Amino acid sequence: MNNLQFDKKLNSLKSWLDYLEYISNKVSLDIDKIKLVAKRLNLLKPKEFVFIVSGTNGKGTTCHVMEVLLIKSGYRVGVYSSPHFLSYIERIRIQGKVLTEEVHVNTFKKIEQKRNDILLTYFEFSTLSALYLFKKSNLDVIILEVGVGGRLDATNIIDADTTIITNIAIDHINLLGKDRTTIGIEKAGIFRPGKLAIIGENDIPSAILKIAKLKRINLLQVNKHWHYCKKNTYWNLYDRYGFLNNLPFTQVPLPNAATALISLRASGFQISTEQIYKNLPKINLPGRFQIVSKYPHIILDVAHNPNAASYLAYRLETLKKKGKIYALIGMLQDKDIKGTVDALTNHIDYWYCVSLDCPRGAKAEQITLHLTNSEYFSFADITEAWKEVIRKAKLQDIILVCGSFITVAQIMKLISINKIFAIN
Known part of the structure; x- marks a missing residue:
């Protein structure tokens, strides 16, 4: 197919996404090729302040906390995150809002005209689309969430002003490696010489510290350069700029909220204590311990690796359980x-199990x-599993x-499409 045929056939967002899925199977990861297309589009040197956020878990929530606090403080902000739940347009937000499908289609066409014979993956194409849309939007800040790893990720074509690593755990071993040291090195690939890097985990591989020293990184690591502590009804945070005391609890994991706050403070953004206290309790993201019903208690959580599942188990312990807990779970085969x-x-x-x-x-x-030591049921179809668990659970139970992300997204669709499964 040539570009003219693309223009004729790819006029809807769905047709473009089907096309990107198709060509993704034919492309190998090579950051140099997306960088070449980005150069043709003049996207490599954004004038805006750029955050790039990597980590095994908590990237999306960290990005969102920064997004909300920046917007509420008067900054114009663009965020690129993945994956999406119900629609591709969720991946790119400007001032907290998604854009129309038509805008995305028009941007895809412009990228297609510039890529010539260079094949791009779905994620590479969407990354370029985000950068192109941000360039046209008169922003102050861009927040880019790494897809996988860091070093070879499409977002890493940009030299970030501040890089963030939320945590390091075992995941995506086929792409990143089988141990935390190897995975950590991949994530540290987003570091830029002489720039600021925030680390939200205390126990990081020594290899990351060596990379930071070699690149002369201004490294700020939790429990060494900044701290937070949880009390019964509030939490405190302090760094080289001072203290934030009696902070309200958030609906997102506290380590992510703390990492986001430190990143903004260390990067020089003026976020008033009033905005912090006012907005922290309200911040949440779909699919992150998202409670969509109370009778029965229905919780949607995208936990898909041991680290995230351990945090989910902790959150379950905090609930006042009166009934049984039913877990509807579906996973990808390359996960642990x-x-x-x-x-x-x-x-x-x-x-x-679905x-x-x-x-x-x-x-x-x-x-x-x-x-082997639990009571379980198997389903080939997620709709049938959902019907059955809804039928079985009592009002005092937890589902x-x-x-x-795929499992949660499919249940979200069932809830939104078929109101018989809707919740109070």
Whole structure:
């Protein structure tokens, strides 16, 4: 197909996304090729202040906390995050708002005209689209969430003013490696010489410290250069700029909220204590311990690796449980399925395991293999599993949906499309 044929056939967002999915299977990761296309589009040197956020878990929430506080403080902000739940347009936000499908289609066409014979993956194409839209939007700040890793990620074509690593755990081992040191080195690939880097984890591999020293990074690591502590009804944060005391609890993980706050303070942004105290309790993201019903208690959480599942187990412990906990779980086969279910198994009474209908989707049986001491049920179809768990659960029970963005997104669709499954 040539560019003229593309223009004729790719006029809807769906057709473009189908096309990007198709060509992604033919492309190998090579950051130099996306950098070349970005250069043709004059996207490599944004005039805005740029944050790039990496980490195994908590990237999206960290980005969102910064986004909200910056916008409420009068800055114009663009955010690029992934994956999406219900629609691709969720991936790019300007001033907290998504853009129309038409805007995205027009931007894809401009990128297509410039790429010539260079093949791009779905994520590379969407990254260029985000940067192009940000360039046209008169922004003060750009926040880019890394897709996978850092060093070879499409977002890493940009030299960030401040880089952030939320945490380092085992995930995406086929792409990043099998140990925290190797994974950490990949994530540290976003560091830029002489720039600021914020680390939200205390225990980081020594290799990252060596990279930071070699690149003369201004490294600010939790519990060394900045601190936060949790009390019964509030939390405190302090760094070289002073103290923030009696902070209200957030709906997002506290480490992510603290990392976001430190990143803004260290980067020189003027965020008033009034805006911090006023907005922190309101900040939340879909699919992150998202409570969509109370009778029964229905929780949507995208936890898909042992680290995230351990935090989810902690959150479950904080609930005043009166009934049983039903877990509807579907996972990708390249994830640590055993480690993920092991982290949750002591909290779950009944498992409803589903097969995910996608190329990387695990079969329900691949999950039940690790539930030998638990009561479980297998479903080839997620709709049937949802119907059954809704039928079984009583008003005092908890229904947890977890294991993958894909699993949570499909349940979100069922809730929004078929009101018989809607909740109070």
